Amino acid sequence: MGNAQCNIVIVGGGSAGWLTAGILAAEYLHTPGIHITLIESSDISSIGVGEGTWPSMRTTLQRIGISETDLIRCCNASFKQGSLFRQWRNNDAQDLYHHPFSPPVAAAEFDIYPHWQPYQQQIDFAHAVSPQPRLIEAGLAPKQISTPEYAFVCNYGYHLDAGKFVELLRRHCTDKLAVRHIIDNVIAVHGQPDAPIRAVQTEQHGEISGELFIDCSGFAALLIEQHFKIGLHQQNKVLFNDTALAVQVPYTDPQQPIASATLSSARQAGWIWDIGLQNRRGVGYVYSSAHTSDEAAQQTLSKYIGEQGQDLSFRKIPIRSGYRQKLWHHNCVAIGLSAGFVEPLEASALVLIELSARFVAEQLPLKGTDLSLVRDRFNSTFAYRWQQIVDFLKLHYVLSSRDDSDYWQDNRQPDSIPDSLQHLLTFWQHNMPSRYDFPHAEEMFPSASFQYIYYGMGKHSQLTARQSIQRYQQRAQEEFRQTAQKARQLVSQLPGNRALIEKIQAHGLQTL
Amino acid sequence: MSQMKVESLNNIDHKDVRIDTTKGASLGDKVMLSMLTLPEFRTAQAYYPVVLHKNAQTGEFYPVALFGFEAEENLFLQGDQWQAGYIPLYQQRGPFLIGQSNGQRVIHINMQHPRVNLDKGEPLFLEYGGYSPYLEQLVSVLETLHQGVEMNNHFIAALLELNLIESFSLEVQLDNHAKHQLLGFYTVNEKNLSELSAEQLAGLNQQGYLEAIYMMLASQSQFAKLVAMKNAQLALT
Numbered sequence: 079m080g081n082a083q084c085n086i087v088i089v090g091g092g093s094a095g096w097l098t099a100g101i102l103a104a105e106y107l108h109t110p111g112i113h114i115t116l117i118e119s120s121d122i123s124s125i126g127v128g129e130g131t132w133p134s135m136r137t138t139l140q141r142i143g144i145s146e147t148d149l150i151r152c153c154n155a156s157f158k159q160g161s162l163f164r165q166w167r168n169n170d171a172q173d174l175y176h177h178p179f180s181p182p183v184a185a186a187e188f189d190i191y192p193h194w195q196p197y198q199q200q201i202d203f204a205h206a207v208s209p210q211p212r213l214i215e216a217g218l219a220p221k222q223i224s225t226p227e228y229a230f231v232c233n234y235g236y237h238l239d240a241g242k243f244v245e246l247l248r249r250h251c252t253d254k255l256a257v258r259h260i261i262d263n264v265i266a267v268h269g270q271p272d273a274p275i276r277a278v279q280t281e282q283h284g285e286i287s288g289e290l291f292i293d294c295s296g297f298a299a300l301l302i303e304q305h306f307k308i309g310l311h312q313q314n315k316v317l318f319n320d321t322a323l324a325v326q327v328p329y330t331d332p333q334q335p336i337a338s339a340t341l342s343s344a345r346q347a348g349w350i351w352d353i354g355l356q357n358r359r360g361v362g363y364v365y366s367s368a369h370t371s372d373e374a375a376q377q378t379l380s381k382y383i384g385e386q387g388q389d390l391s392f393r394k395i396p397i398r399s400g401y402r403q404k405l406w407h408h409n410c411v412a413i414g415l416s417a418g419f420v421e422p423l424e425a426s427a428l429v430l431i432e433l434s435a436r437f438v439a440e441q442l443p444l445k446g447t448d449l450s451l452v453r454d455r456f457n458s459t460f461a462y463r464w465q466q467i468v469d470f471l472k473l474h475y476v477l478s479s480r481d482d483s484d485y486w487q488d489n490r491q492p493d494s495i496p497d498s499l500q501h502l503l504t505f506w507q508h509n510m511p512s513r514y515d516f517p518h519a520e521e522m523f524p525s526a527s528f529q530y531i532y533y534g535m536g537k538h539s540q541l542t543a544r545q546s547i548q549r550y551q552q553r554a555q556e557e558f559r560q561t562a563q564k565a566r567q568l569v570s571q572l573p574g575n576r577a578l579i580e581k582i583q584a585h586g587l588q589t590l
Numbered sequence: 591m592s593q594m595k596v597e598s599l600n601n602i603d604h605k606d607v608r609i610d611t612t613k614g615a616s617l618g619d620k621v622m623l624s625m626l627t628l629p630e631f632r633t634a635q636a637y638y639p640v641v642l643h644k645n646a647q648t649g650e651f652y653p654v655a656l657f658g659f660e661a662e663e664n665l666f667l668q669g670d671q672w673q674a675g676y677i678p679l680y681q682q683r684g685p686f687l688i689g690q691s692n693g694q695r696v697i698h699i700n701m702q703h704p705r706v707n708l709d710k711g712e713p714l715f716l717e718y719g720g721y722s723p724y725l726e727q728l729v730s731v732l733e734t735l736h737q738g739v740e741m742n743n744h745f746i747a748a749l750l751e752l753n754l755i756e757s758f759s760l761e762v763q764l765d766n767h768a769k770h771q772l773l774g775f776y777t778v779n780e781k782n783l784s785e786l787s788a789e790q791l792a793g794l795n796q797q798g799y800l801e802a803i804y805m806m807l808a809s810q811s812q813f814a815k816l817v818a819m820k821n822a823q824l825a826l827t
Binding site: 222223224225581584585586587588589590 | 645646651776
């Protein structure tokens, strides 16, 4: 690509387009010769349901230069400390477990799981190894008003209104980061099918040429699919859910507490998400149309919402699980829904956009290096990440002992389980999920996440006594004691999720 | 002072109220810090470290004078003596607060404050309902405080704007080898201060902020005195 001019053209203006624009523009703001253009159609509305982010979003926004106070004030955002899974194990009323954002205590030094095993009847894994589940159950925020922007007492991400988030990003990118914004429709792609894209043709702004094109055009996949004909690795044989019913549920009382975790409740043919924003909840049922009818799904969702569910209008969204066979082809990178989609069980959509855009921002050759080397690395890294997400989501289903429908039984059929996951499941019968399973420096889901799900779902590993475990026996007891103490202390110190948001609305957060 | 019973001050309900103005731990003087207003910096820095702290309710910065290293420690308080030539106005105001009534500023009194009683100290009202000299003086203290808080807010905004605030932690090793760590306080970022342009410095100077900044920096020498006072107190016990 040399050190001359480089025009990066982003096609599509949803969360994927604007997040990518922000990440690239912040990286290249002071690099002469690199120009970022985003072409956004005025006709297409983005798929905005209430969305969950990972803690990575804090770093991302800080890099882009957006203040956390603005995020909270502009996007109806609230604090998210993890996910709370209900009725996933066995459908009992008490059936719940946590996947908090903070890793198990001392995880950097040793695995505490074997030391918890003797206490499994008294306390569940997540409560034993992290103070965060207690905070989530008490509806508390992960920080105080005196905690600076993006700093935490307990690790956190956000729930936010994706539509408003896009508006905030768009304003910031065009006002502060010199992103060129074109509102127009892309009507043609210039370039041979087996060669780099030269330019895209717009209705009113003529040809927009560039050296790198980023396809953020959503399910339409204008460049990667319509032009380059790159298909999907379908995942519907693994992840059965193919439909979502989404609904916005207003709070009945403006002071109603805001949950500080995504609530995920399993049902007969899928699961229901429940995301608390400042002004409303975003609720939806993701299900397999092969295992239930739309009418039955509507009833399931109405029943979950309760009385209010009668008057609300549901929006039906088809889901196609899978990811691009090639994510970066010639000079075109697919980021966002054009790259692929899986059900939002672990809120992987936004974080994949962040990771993809950051990879492009940091690895794009500015001089010398051949683009194809970076492209190949990108493709192998993200193919691995997508497959890991698929495995991780499937893990939630295969460990369930629910027997109340074909859906749950079918989900445990061996032929629906990817080999990579089956291999891990066999291994974990006698070993803990550990960093040996996930050796990459930047794993989407570290072994801690697998531990929270695996042990949260009630599975166990039959470990052999080893010195590497025994060595930490005493230390582990001390960690359990301190975790319980810290949980009590934090419960008395931290404000409610809504209370903190109201304070930020009134006073803002300090930057230090 | 955990309990508050705040009433709007008037010469009927509070005709016989007196304010105990002596010093003492039981009278609300056992505090580790007091809010300080900008015009007080020059006088206060001769006795106390002047630093910034965050309001626990709003997270916003405000200036304080430090009296000790931990909650409820006032090293300047010895029996009924406050061993310093100046006591911050906020501490002097005792049970009184400024409140709002129909858009007007009015004086409120916290009847639960330990200085409030009926037998001892300064009366609030004269025989026929007029303000006592003590109350007259307090009205001016409250007025000065009210204006001072406004000035503080502008001062803090200017410091934030120029990136002049930094957190510091102070680890104090005492003669008996005990360690105290002072956390949650902030001061002027000297590096950023030294990199300001002539124009920025002139702006700070015109508003009187440059003086306040240097008063804060100069007051850091009072930490040594605070440590000495702590050691002296330990030697006695």
